[in-house]
Amino acid sequence: MSVFADKLSLTLHTLRRIEGEFSPAVFASSLAAEDMVLTDLILNNQLNIEIFSLQTGRLHAETLGMIERVKAHYGKDISLFLPDEQAVNDYVTRHGLNAFYDSVDLRKECCRIRKVEPLNRALAGKAAWITGQRKAQAATRTELAIQEDDVAHGMQKFNPLADWSEDDVWHYIRSNAVPYNPLHDKGYPSIGCEPCTRAIQAGEDVRAGRWWWENPESKECGLHVVDGKLIRIRAASVAAE
Numbered sequence: 001m002s003v004f005a006d007k008l009s010l011t012l013h014t015l016r017r018i019e020g021e022f023s024p025a026v027f028a029s030s031l032a033a034e035d036m037v038l039t040d041l042i043l044n045n046q047l048n049i050e051i052f053s054l055q056t057g058r059l060h061a062e063t064l065g066m067i068e069r070v071k072a073h074y075g076k077d078i079s080l081f082l083p084d085e086q087a088v089n090d091y092v093t094r095h096g097l098n099a100f101y102d103s104v105d106l107r108k109e110c111c112r113i114r115k116v117e118p119l120n121r122a123l124a125g126k127a128a129w130i131t132g133q134r135k136a137q138a139a140t141r142t143e144l145a146i147q148e149d150d151v152a153h154g155m156q157k158f159n160p161l162a163d164w165s166e167d168d169v170w171h172y173i174r175s176n177a178v179p180y181n182p183l184h185d186k187g188y189p190s191i192g193c194e195p196c197t198r199a200i201q202a203g204e205d206v207r208a209g210r211w212w213w214e215n216p217e218s219k220e221c222g223l224h225v226v227d228g229k230l231i232r233i234r235a236a237s238v239a240a241e
């Protein structure tokens with residue numbers, strides 16, 4: 001068996017183990033390339049794992065379009081979790097729609113309202129959650145394990161693609177005609193909210209297009225927790241979604 005076939009086999013084995021041993025489990029999809037690999041594996045193998053996405057209210061049209069494309073391709077809906085409307089209105093009234101550019105604190109508060117709180121709602125009552133994170137995505141993820149104890153959320157967290165390379169991801173997508181976000185063809189290796197994501201130049205860190213106006217050390221939005229703590233950033237990469 002090839003190295004890639006081994007990785008694919010292990011990933012499917014991990015997903016089946018999650019389904020069997022950690023029910024109910026959910027998969028947090030940002031609708032990016034890695035997440036589409038996992039979506040394809042979960043839906044084509046009819047695994048009993050709910051797929052959800054955080055509809056922050058600030059996503060690109062291309063990302064929103066992926067929800068319909070998943071429905072058309074697989075005949076399945078992705079569950080959407082929206083931020084609390086009152087909290088969003090209060091933030092915008094007090095600080096302005098794009099106040100996240102003004103300070104790290106206001107950026108984190110926006111992420112807390114639009115991402116962290118809805119994520120916590122999505123994970124409530126679940127035994128495990130799954131992400132599409134990979135070790136090679138950032139210097140801060142080199143220790144990423146396939147299975148982690150997420151103390152903060154009180155459940156297991158799985159990163160089944162931890163050992164996949166970017167080439168592995170795109171090999172799977174092309175080989176299986178998996179639908180993918182067209183932003184990936186426009187210089188966006190990492191995709192988040194529209195006002196906080198830009199295309200990158202050749203040679204830039206893959207995460208350089210996220211919150212690019214901030215000092216790298218302040219970049220995180222609280223979605224990923226290691227040993228009960230938010231990951232702190234030391235390199236030009238972020239540990240978020």
Ligand code: SF4
Nearest residue numbers: 100110111114193196
């Ligand atoms: S990524 Fe930007 S727009 Fe999205 S929740 Fe965070 S600060 Fe708000």
